[in-house]
Amino acid sequence: MPMDTLLLDFVVCPETREKLSVGNAELLAQLNAAFDAGTLKNRTGQPVRARLEALLVRADQKFGYPVWDDIPNLLIDEGIPLETT
Numbered sequence: 001m002p003m004d005t006l007l008l009d010f011v012v013c014p015e016t017r018e019k020l021s022v023g024n025a026e027l028l029a030q031l032n033a034a035f036d037a038g039t040l041k042n043r044t045g046q047p048v049r050a051r052l053e054a055l056l057v058r059a060d061q062k063f064g065y066p067v068w069d070d071i072p073n074l075l076i077d078e079g080i081p082l083e084t085t
Contacts, residue, residue, distance in 0.1 A: 007072075013058045013065075015076045023055035023064055031055065031064070031080065043079045057082065 011020050023031075032051050034040035040048040043063065054067035056074075063079040065072055 008056075011056065011072060011074065013063070014074050015063075015079070016058065016060070018059040020056040020058060020065065020072075023057045027057070027064075027082075028052055028055055040080065042077060043081055044077045048080065055080070 008020065008022070012018060013020060031040055035048055035051050038047065042048055048066065050066075050068055052066050053069070055064040056067060056072050057064045058079075062081065062083055064082050065074050065079055067073070
């Protein structure tokens with residue numbers, strides 16, 4: 001199910017308050033491939049718990065927040081660093 005665009009008008013990064021946007025299919029595929037390989041980690045270094053359904057990307061493109069079961073996980077520690085992907 002596509003991310004509700006109305007929701008995107010209200011959600012922001014919990015750390016910087018920057019706007020979030022839905023990550024593109026190429027980025028999502030790249031991150032899910034890293035998950036399948038067991039190398040996808042969140043900002044605390046812990047393995048990401050499941051394949052990503054979608055990703056909300058911070059405006060500066062440094063972190064993304066996972067979406068599972070149509071629910072964005074906007075905890076700072078669950079952010080996925082994107083600079084190394």
